[in-house]
Structures are given as C-alpha cells and as structure tokens.
Amino acid sequence: MVVEEAAPEGYAVVKYLGKRYKVRLAKPTTAKSLLKAISKNYLRNTNPATLVLHTEFETTLGRDDLVHPGWTLRCTPAPPPPRAEAGAPRPPSRLDRREPRGDEAEGAKQDDGGDDDPLSSVPVYYARRRRFRRGEAGAAAHFRKLGYAVFAAALDGAEAATCLDKLWTFLEKVGPGLDRRDPSTWADAWPPGVGGAGILSTFGVGQCESKWFARTRPRVRECFAELWRAMAHPRADPRDLDAPGGLCVSLDGGCAWRPGLKGQKGWQHVDQNPLLKPGFECIQGLVSLTRTSKATGGNLLVERSHADVFPKLLDLYPEQVRSRDGDDFFSLPRAAARRDGLLGGDGGGRHVVVHLEAGDLLCWDSRTVHCTWPGDGLLDEPGAPPAKADQLPTDRLARAALYVSFTPRSLVPPDVAAKRRQAVADGATTTHWASVCRRRDIVPKDMSDYERSRFRAQPTPPLSPEALMLI
Numbered sequence: 001m002v003v004e005e006a007a008p009e010g011y012a013v014v015k016y017l018g019k020r021y022k023v024r025l026a027k028p029t030t031a032k033s034l035l036k037a038i039s040k041n042y043l044r045n046t047n048p049a050t051l052v053l054h055t056e057f058e059t060t061l062g063r064d065d066l067v068h069p070g071w072t073l074r075c076t077p078a079p080p081p082p083r084a085e086a087g088a089p090r091p092p093s094r095l096d097r098r099e100p101r102g103d104e105a106e107g108a109k110q111d112d113g114g115d116d117d118p119l120s121s122v123p124v125y126y127a128r129r130r131r132f133r134r135g136e137a138g139a140a141a142h143f144r145k146l147g148y149a150v151f152a153a154a155l156d157g158a159e160a161a162t163c164l165d166k167l168w169t170f171l172e173k174v175g176p177g178l179d180r181r182d183p184s185t186w187a188d189a190w191p192p193g194v195g196g197a198g199i200l201s202t203f204g205v206g207q208c209e210s211k212w213f214a215r216t217r218p219r220v221r222e223c224f225a226e227l228w229r230a231m232a233h234p235r236a237d238p239r240d241l242d243a244p245g246g247l248c249v250s251l252d253g254g255c256a257w258r259p260g261l262k263g264q265k266g267w268q269h270v271d272q273n274p275l276l277k278p279g280f281e282c283i284q285g286l287v288s289l290t291r292t293s294k295a296t297g298g299n300l301l302v303e304r305s306h307a308d309v310f311p312k313l314l315d316l317y318p319e320q321v322r323s324r325d326g327d328d329f330f331s332l333p334r335a336a337a338r339r340d341g342l343l344g345g346d347g348g349g350r351h352v353v354v355h356l357e358a359g360d361l362l363c364w365d366s367r368t369v370h371c372t373w374p375g376d377g378l379l380d381e382p383g384a385p386p387a388k389a390d391q392l393p394t395d396r397l398a399r400a401a402l403y404v405s406f407t408p409r410s411l412v413p414p415d416v417a418a419k420r421r422q423a424v425a426d427g428a429t430t431t432h433w434a435s436v437c438r439r440r441d442i443v444p445k446d447m448s449d450y451e452r453s454r455f456r457a458q459p460t461p462p463l464s465p466e467a468l469m470l471i
C-alpha cells in the first residue's frame with residue numbers, strides 16, 4: 001500500500017494491490033486514522049494491529065505516528081504481497097539490510113561501508129585474468145600462486161541459462177507474488193539475504209534444482225579434480241579424483257542481486273579455521289550465471305592472501321580465532337587488519353573482482369581472503385585498458401552465482417557423510433565445505449512471524465543417480 005499523494009482537499013491517494021483508492025485524510029495524518037479510513041472502506045478483513053513502514057528501512061509504526069505521502073505501508077497480517085511501483089527498483093528493505101545473522105556473515109556490516117570503514121575503502125580493481133580451459137596448463141600454478149583460478153565455460157551458454165531459469169523458479173516458489181517477468185514484484189517478495197550481501201542461504205536454496213543442475217555438470221567436477229590433483233593433499237586418495245562418486249559436493253547456497261540490492265562490502269573473511277586447519281584443505285568456488293562487469297561487481301579476492309595473510313591470523317588475533325570454536329568462517333577484524341597492514345597495506349596482495357562470463361567457474365583456496373563487492377568505485381588496473389562503463393540492469397539480475405565446492409571422498413569422515421545425507425533429506429543449506437556438515441539455514445532471528453510467513457521453504461526435489469553419488 002503506497003500513499004502516493006495527499007490532495008489539498010484532504011484526500012490521500014493510496015495504491016493497494018495495483019488499484020488506486022482515494023481516502024479521506026487530514027494532512028499529515030496519523031497511521032491510526034489512515035488505517036481506520038482504509039479498513040472501514042476497503043480492508044475490513046485485515047488485522048489493523050500493526051503497521052510496517054517501508055521507507056528506507058522498515059519499522060513498526062505507532063498508531064499515532066504521522067503518515068506522509070510517499071510512505072509505503074503494509075498491514076499485518078497481509079493479504080497477497082503488495083506490488084511495488086512499476087519500473088523503479090525499491091531501496092533494499094530492512095531484511096536486506098539487517099545486521100547479519102549467523103556465522104557466515106558475521107563480518108558483514110550493516111551499511112555498505114565508505115571512507116570511514118577501514119576495509120571498504122581499500123582500492124579494489126576490476127581485473128581481467130586468464131580464463132583457463134579445462135585441462136589447460138597453468139590453472140593450478142595460478143591457483144597456487146594467487147590463491148584462485150578462473151575456468152572458462154564450466155557451464156556452456158545453454159547450461160548457464162537453464163541454471164538461471166531454475167534459480168528463478170526457486171525464487172518464485174519461495175516468494176509468492178514474485179514474477180521474473182515483472183521487476184515491480186521483485187523487491188517485496190525477495191527472500192531475505194545474509195548480511196545484506198545478497199547471499200541466499202535459506203528456504204531450501206542448498207538443495208534446489210538449480211544447484212543440483214550445476215553440481216552435476218561434468219565439467220564443473222572435472223575442474224575441481226584438476227586442482228585437487230595438482231595440490232596433492234597428503235590425506236586425499238588420488239583414486240577419488242577419477243572414480244564415479246569419488247568427489248563429494250558442498251551443500252551451500254548462492255547469490256542473487258536484483259536491481260536495487262547491492263552486495264555488501266567490507267566483510268573480508270577466510271572460510272578456513274586458522275587454528276585447526278593451517279594448511280591447504282579446501283577449494284571452494286562459484287559458478288557465475290551472469291556476466292560480471294565493472295558496474296555489477298561480484299566476488300572480491302585478495303590475491304596471494306592464502307599465503308601471506310592467512311598464516312598470520314592466528315598470531316595476530318588469537319582470541320578472535322579461538323572464539324570461532326572450530327568454525328571455518330573467520331572475518332578479519334576490520335580496524336586491526338588495516339592497522340596491521342594485512343589488507344590494503346604496502347606490498348599487500350591486490351584486491352580484485354575478476355571478470356567472469358556466464359558459465360565461468362571461479363575456484364579459490366578457502367584460505368584466500370574474499371567477500372562480496374558491488375560495482376561502485378571499482379578501479380581499472382594500472383596499465384590495463386579501461387573497462388567499459390556498463391549500466392546496472394533494471395530488468396534482470398545484476399548478479400547470480402551458485403557456490404560450489406568438491407572434496408575427495410577420502411577427506412569426508414563417515415559421521416559427516418551421514419549428516420550430509422540427512423541435510424539433503426531435510427532440504428538444508430550448509431557451509432562451503434563438503435567435508436564438514438554445518439548448517440547455514442540462516443532465517444534471521446528477529447524476523448517476525450509475519451515476515452517469515454511470506455516465504456515458502458522448498459523441499460529437496462527428487463535427485464538423479466548422478467546427484468546422489470555426490471552426497
């Protein structure tokens with residue numbers, strides 16, 4: 001319900017479910033009297049006890065608070081989700097911007113940083129790096145040296161399009177009222193993301209068809225096998241790399257940035273516990289379903305940080321590391337990391353968002369410092385031709401990516417394997433590790449029953465024999 005204008009003669013024009021109503025309104029008026037006018041005339045069956053206000057943030061509106069034109073109001077409990085104004089993307093809602101919940105986004109910040117945020121103000125470059133073909137020499141050396149490697153077209157164009165289509169199907173099922181063809185429906189029905197970073201880890205995303213489609217594409221698996229072979233982990237059985245079912249896949253989620261929702265900066269982290277796992281242990285990654293640009297941003301990586309930042313974390317921040325209680329997610333303490341010259345200091349690794357085509361696979365060592373990074377403020381690399389000044393799309397996703405990680409089965413303990421089977425049966429989403437089973441279904445704790453009731457968790461679909469072999 002949007003209060004569009006208050007006419008001088010004391011009427012407000014209210015748009016509700018696509019229809020305009022004229023409501024008698026003393027200007028400005030109280031929420032209570034506006035609601036009374038509306039409910040008396042048009043909304044007899046809604047419960048007027050609570051009003052939720054959507055301006056930049058949502059908040060609970062007291063019944064005597066003043067209502068001004070331009071505010072969007074929602075009654076609770078609501079009938080079908082109200083439609084936003086056509087065309088214009090809405091600013092992120094409180095759900096998008098809430099303080100991060102759960103461990104994965106512990107380092108994510110409420111706002112998108114700025115000059116006062118030590119890790120948001122480091123120079124970040126939009127970088128074109130070699131996109132290796134599978135089997136091409138050099139990918140493993142690049143991975144070893146810089147902490148990551150890009151594989152071109154792990155999904156071909158048709159596969160990437162299918163995957164994106166299935167991701168939309170998932171989003172539409174989770175958020176009733178969301179219609180991929182109508183951007184005006186996207187904002188209100190969008191599932192809440194983690195830490196404002198546009199990361200999906202709730203409502204069954206870890207088991208959705210889109211994810212299983214990507215996981216079962218042979219080229220994705222083969223790229224991981226190639227890196228594991230080169231890294232020669234001492235406890236991994238090399239026979240796993242070629243055997244059917246020899247690699248297990250992570251049950252993590254994905255990332256979808258609709259127009260108006262930009263990923264959060266400033267939460268640089270590693271996904272490997274510096275105390276318990278000091279050496280090479282995990283290759284994580286993402287399949288990009290969209291083409292990135294300097295405008296969209298994407299995944300930020302700190303080059304060489306697996307080798308020159310990660311090994312210092314335990315010595316520099318012993319208390320913080322120990323407080324992780326064995327969890328792999330470790331967010332760099334912002335001010336301290338900058339002060340200690342770990343990030344953005346002289347001689348430190350370059351912060352890059354690497355260019356990806358739709359279907360590309362980006363793999364990184366879990367010790368490599370990384371996070372999401374929106375497009376604003378990305379720099380051209382010194383000496384590189386300036387990147388094209390793209391516009392952010394308004395009618396399609398600015399970014400969609402599915403997280404994926406494969407691990408040799410010999411590194412997955414039997415009790416973890418049993419928990420993973422249960423997680424699949426439960427429709428759960430876990431961390432990026434296939435050899436650990438920590439759930440990450442982060443439904444924000446302060447989500448009201450009403451907010452929660454707007455979304456529909458999806459069960460695990462029937463899985464193919466190829467998919468079952470990866471669990």
Ligand SMILES: O=C(O)CCC(=O)C(=O)O
Pocket residue numbers: 199255271286298299300370371372401403
């Ligand atoms: O979306 C991204 O690229 C970053 C994701 C990330 O940092 C994570 O899931 O650990």
